[in-house]
Amino acid sequence: MRSIAVLLAASALAPCAPAFAADTPTYGSPADWVVPTTAPLAIGDASTPWVLGDQQLLIEADKRSTFTDNAFYIASADSLRNWNDLQFVWHPDRDDLIVHRIEIIRDGATIDLLGQGMKLTVLRREKDYEQKTIDGLLTATASIEDLRVGDTVRFSVTTVERSDVLAGNGEAIIDVQARPATIAQGTVRVLWPTALPVKWKAFGKGVTPEIKDKGGFRILSLTQPVVKQDELPTDTPLRFRRPPGLEFSTFPGWAxxxxxxxxxxxxxxxxxxxxxxxxxxxxxxxxxxxxxxxxxxxxxxxxxxxxxxxxxxxxxxxxxxxxxxxxxxxxxxxxxxxxxxxxxxxxxxxxxxxxxxxxxxxxxxxxxxxxxxxxxxxxxxxxxxxxxxxxxxxxxxxxxxxxxxxxxxxxxxxxxxxxxxxxxLPVREPARPHIQIAIDYDQSAGSAFPPLFDIDFTVRGELAARIATMKAQATPDQLRDAAQAALGNLINNGQIHSRTIEVDEANGTTTVRASGIGNLIWRRDEPRPYVTLDGLVQDFDVRADRARAAWRDIPVAGGPSSLIVRKISLKLPDRAGYSTEGDAQANLSIAGIALRRDARLDGARLEQRETIWSSGVEVAAADLPAARAQVAAAKQRLFRLRAPEGAPTRVAEIAEAKKAGRLAPLLAAYQKAIDDDPDEANGYLNRAAFYAGIFEPRAAIADVDEALKREADADTFLRRAGLYNAIGDHKRALADVDEALQLDPGSESALAFKIETLTDAGRIDEALALADEQIATAKDRRGWVTLKAEALGKAGRADEGTALLDEALVERPGDPGLLNNLCWLKGTRSVALESALKDCTRAIELTDSPAAVLDSRALVFYRLGRLEEARADLDAALKLHPDVPATLFMRGIVRLRENDREGAQGDLALARMQSARIDSIYAGYGIKP
CATH class of the missing domain: 3.10.620.30 (C8orf32 fold)
Structure with a gap:
């Protein structure tokens, strides 16, 4: 509690000034119309420090008198420390302030501060001047000396307000406290001459005042706090969420x-x-x-x-x-x-x-x-x-x-x-978009790569003015951060390497222009890869909750009206056969939102325009099921771009692009991003991810080196460890894993990687000891058991590894992951091959993602000399995941045995491009081309 204030101004459009108001308070007893509270005060505590909150109001046409009687309990040392002087605020040009009581109640005794001669100090201060407001309010302050924990401060005043602008009319608005409130007890009492045509209205649950006529007055009274108000959905229109209160007016009507x-x-x-x-x-x-x-x-x-x-x-x-x-x-x-x-x-x-x-x-x-x-x-x-x-x-x-x-x-x-x-006010679609986004993607290098982009983000109105101001005031670093924050989601968190702000005063717009490297996600879980370009309904949901019986008739607020236009231009690799799916042309209206799309595919270029107009209209609760059904139906027709039949796999496309030299523009863009902010690690990490994605780990290591010079964290050390492991440098990989564990000792991913790397490096005893440490404490031991089993297999102790996995399966029978790992261990170490087939087949039956198990079973079939069945499993696995290097390598081996040398060399080349260690890994299993 920083201050105790009584603000006696009515509203932002408050009464004009009469000539008879005063700029100093007067002191005296309450008027005869006031009924003071004489009952003992409630017992205060920290949760309800306001032990009394009385408000009485007299309406006399354009004159309004408000009496307040409050008592505050000093419950703790913290409350005492935060106590500030009493403050009574009024407009001196139209109000009178009359002070009746300021006293301390201590141990049942009353200390009358006004009776001891206290006078209030009047201050003139414009507390909201920084918000461009001059209100002319005066503040009368009362400094209370010798205040102690356990005291109750009681104070009462009357403010008399007059307004000739209202032409003899009167009005009042009173907020009513509801539980849980910081007030223990209180009343609201409003009265007016019975001849005065006052209308009144109550808002809120439990606001049911008693009404009676007495002495020529109509009197309305209410005890507060009233009952706790009903909980409402956050998307309820504001009129339903109005705080409890009372309104009074003598105006016959709005006219x-x-x-x-x-x-x-x-x-x-x-x-x-x-x-x-x-x-x-x-x-x-x-x-x-x-x-x-x-x-x-x-x-x-x-x-x-x-x-x-x-x-x-x-x-x-x-x-x-x-x-x-x-x-x-x-x-x-x-x-x-x-x-x-x-x-x-x-x-x-x-x-x-x-x-x-x-x-x-x-x-x-x-x-x-x-x-x-x-x-x-x-x-x-x-x-x-x-x-x-x-x-x-x-x-x-x-x-x-x-x-x-x-x-x-x-x-x-x-x-x-x-x-x-x-x-x-009418509902009317704006003539111009509030926000217009135009993104020009260049993905001509291939769908396996992030596209280059140019984006224009154009706004109008007040937002345009704010961005223009930012342009004038922001430093280059602030502009860089602001552009990335504002535009990042529009380009799937791609990286911006250059940006400008252009202000068009003639058209009243401001445009942020940026260029960089984006991130269009091509899905490859079907024979023909596809990218979803649906900005209308892909993320659209009708989330309104009207499940409670009390909420079922509450409409959903519409929010402010807005018009957003998004244009996309996409340049694709020069291949024939691209096609679109879903609603290339759409015109929907769902829950007060108009959704329109016009998309055109011309060869290897797509042009798309989407418009979203949120009209701001409310949605009736009864209309929500139909709106949800519309969304569900529209999501069955998401707009997608589909690659041509026979399009290369991701790895094949990378090999093709590298051979043709199509990656130079992308690398130039990554360099621009680094040059744009050379002191930041992010540019180097992004390029490192790109190099790793095109299977150039040594180039990626060089960039991670630079990133670590700028910002060293566990994830980056672990990233470099993986790259070192990819080139077979186990010593450096282990050093980086130890750095990561120094920074994040509990990292399970770092510990697992260390066990794998120790195993690869032939340091089996250390790998087994570390695995045992994790098995002893882990809630879920499956991953650690698998790592230990792999280490035992490499050490020539495959029987111990299989026994360990069998024991884990006793605890988790039917676990497809453990079954696959058991099959894989037996296959790579060429033991118990017939049982390995049963393990793999059982895992295939139990899993929703069989590609890895098919690869394992293919290895077992190969060991058994059943090449046709091995080839069938490898083909099936690669149909699901076309680029797995281990599966490609094994198919290459099988193809060699089938005398399909051309097909074999193709598979082996793609496997070796992805993994420089693939030959040595399989040589360790006794399998060579």
Whole structure:
């Protein structure tokens, strides 16, 4: 608790100033209409330090008096340390502050601080000045001396507010505390003369006040805190999530409020002929007779020439300053900017009215009583050629093409002399996208490689202005980080090596242009590889939860309206036979979101445009099942690009590209990324991954060396260890594994790799000892048992290895992984081959991914001289995973035995390209070409 404050201002559009308010508090007893609490205070504790929270309010037309009586318990030393002076805040130009009580209750005794002569100190401070707000509030502070743990501070005041702007009407909005609350007990009491036509409305569960008439007053009373409010889904419209409270108003209807406030925005005579403002408006008039262009230029004048500053002084909370004042001062708040824009439009002959809105709770307005406090913003509603436009002078970057965009206010109240009812804003698709993404991919090197890309990310409106500001202020490093963060997901976390920001003031847009290396993922789990390019429904889900009975009638909030356009151009390898699947042309409407696609494939180039318009409309709970069914059906038709029949496998494509020299542009791009940020490890690691992916481990090692100079971590040491192992340098591999374990001693992947590498290096005893350590402590021993069994097999102790795996299968019978490992051990060490066949066959029956087991069984068939069956299993395994080097090597061996020398050499070449050690590994099993 940093401060104890009583804020007595009503709203952002608060009452204007009478002449009889005071700039110092007065002291005295509560008025006769107040019913003070005389009962003993509740016992306070740390969870409910507010032992009393009474609020009583008297409505007398345009005069409103609010009495508050609060008591706060100092429960702990922490509470005492965080105590700050009492603060009572009021508007001196329209409010009176009357202080009734400030006292300490200690051990049942009352210490009357006012009776001892305490006087409050009045401060004037603009606490929100940094937020461009001047409110003119005064703060009366009360310093309390000798405060102790266990004390209760009780204080009560009355604030009297008056407003002649409301033309004799009154209003009030009261928040009601609900459990769990920090208040132990309290009341809300509201009264008004029975002759005053006050309407009231309650919001929230348990807000059921008692009503009675007494002494010429109607009295409404309520005990707080009320019951805990029902939990609601996070996607519930805001009107359902309004905090519990009460509203009061004497306005008969919204039209009466509209009629009452309209005169404040009268424009007649507000622009002086011959002045600089008139000259500025006349220049707009002389430039064009097109009313829409004139309106756009008028809005730009107000947005760009007048800075924002909220003025709550004197009449400022309700009454805007004049257009000439705003033009001279060159600042103004929403009211001032609106009146200035209205005056300019009037001089230009454009029909327009001021319109009250709420910036976030507009969907709740139809459920509320007509009060000024229901609004926090005012804009201009202009009508041009039969179309309504909502123009906001406080925003920035509005372009003529965007004038018709409908702001996310939900409802609005036009202020007219005849009076206007509350109006729902229409749903209208924007003329231009808020965000437009254009990605030009070049994957002509092959689908096995990451594509080069150029991306344009174009935005308009306020976001465009913010990015333009960032361009002017950001350092190169900040710009680099911001571009990667903003665009990374759009390019599947590819790496950007160059970027620029271009501001197009004429079109009101800002474009981030970037180039780099992307990441299109081609799936190879089917005979013809494919890439999914569906940006509409692939990640689209209707996640709204309405499973609870109490939620089944609650609609789903629509969110702000937005229009996003994504264009993709993809250059493919020059082959015939590419095809598309799914909805190349789509036009869907699901849960208030319009989804459109137009994709065209021309030879080896694809052009695609996708549009997503979130209309912002609510979705009825009853419509959710149909929306989910639409999504499910659309996901059965995901848009994909399919490679030609007979397209090379990934490894074959890599071999082909290396032979043809097609990788130079990619390597040049990786070098650009390194040069772009040479002090960072990431560029080197990315190129190392590329080199490893094209089976050049020595080049990858050189890049990992550079990365480790810049940032040494366990994962990078382990990466280099794998590369050293790939070239047979077990000594360096083990040194790097030990470095990784120094940094991350519990890394299971590092420990497993160390056992494998010790085994490969022939250091069997060390491998077995390390495996035994892990087996002794592991919850799941299967992996460690397999590593130990492999080490035993290499040491010529295959019988011990098979016994170890048999023992593991007793604990986990039918485990396909253990069965495969047992079959593999028997096959590589040429022991118990008939039982090995049974092990592999059983594993194939039990697994969903049989490729590795088929490879193991093929080895056993080879040992048994059953080459035809071995070849069938190898073919089946390679159909599932075409590029596994061990399977390719074994098929090459079998093909040699079948006298298919050409096919054998092809398989062996692809296997050797991937693994420089493949011959020595299989020689260790006694298998050579």
């Amino acid at each position: 009466d409020l509209s009629r009452t406030m309209a005169p404040l925005y009268a424009t007649s005579g507000t622009i002086a002929d011959g002045g600089t403002l008139a000259a500025a408006v006349d220049r707009i008039a002389s430039a064009s007779t097109d009313p829409k262009l004139r309106a756009a230029q008028a809005l730009a004048l107000v947005q760009n020439e007048i800075r924002y500053l909220y003025n709550g002084l004197a009449n400022g909370n309700y009454v805007p300053q004049t257009p000439e004042q705003t033009w001279t001062l060159r600042y103004g708040d929403c009211k001032a900017k609106t009146l200035l824009l209205l005056a300019v439009l009037d001089r230009l002959g454009i029909e327009a009215v001021p319109t009250l809105v709420h910036s976030s709770f507009g969907d709740a307005l139809p459920d509320r009583l007509p009060t000024l406090a229901a609004f926090d913003h005012v804009v201009v509603q202009a009508r041009i050629d039969g179309t309504d436009y909502w123009l906001d002078g406080t925003t920035a970057g509005t372009h003529i093409e965007d004038l018709a965009d409908v702001p996310p206010f939900g409802h609005a109240l036009p202020l007219t002399t005849d009076g206007h009812t509350l109006a729902a």
